[in-house]
Amino acid sequence: MFFNGFAAGGTQPYTWAWTFGDGGSSTTQAPYHAYSAAGTYSANLTVTDAALRTASAFPLQVTVTVPPPVIASLTKKGSPFRIVVAGSNLQSGIQVYINGALWSNVTYQSPSQITLKGGSALKAAVPPGTPTQFEFGNPDTGQTTVTWSY
Secondary structure (H helix, E strand, C coil): CECCCCCCCCCCCCEEEEECCCCCEECCCCCECCCCCCEEEEEEEEEECCCCCEEECCCEEEEECCCCCEEEEEEEECCCCEEEEEEECCCCCCEEEECCEEECCEEEEECCEEEEECHHHHHHHCCCCCCEEEEEECCCCCEEEEEECC
16 A cells, blocks of 8 residues: 655655554655555554654554455366365465355465365265356455356
8 A cells, every 4th residue: 555645844854754553664755555464554654854843644544455365276186086276365264165055175275275175075066067156255354256167
């Protein structure tokens, strides 16, 4: 997220002190700050002039939403039957629904890969040649839906 501070009056040059409400800070006039989790944060700016006079901006309420999971591919694997899901922004605790039913046998491997397991039960839920709807929901409420068949 981009921030930009402005100052008028006082004696130049100015110094800038930003806090972003998540432990991050910056001393530049127009910083970029990436929040790592969804939530509402209070960002603050304090400007100090050359005569050491300070002024603070009212706290800015920043609401951050994390992008939903992005699904790049689903790949069927055998023995036992499983589906490897590749993408980005896959979070630990992700929930997967297959045709509206929660699938509980999900193994989180990384932000770019999860595996759906279940052998014959998974194969029955995702029959060959049948378009199947998958919904992927991250704990931060970001979600995406994909239809897939093999």
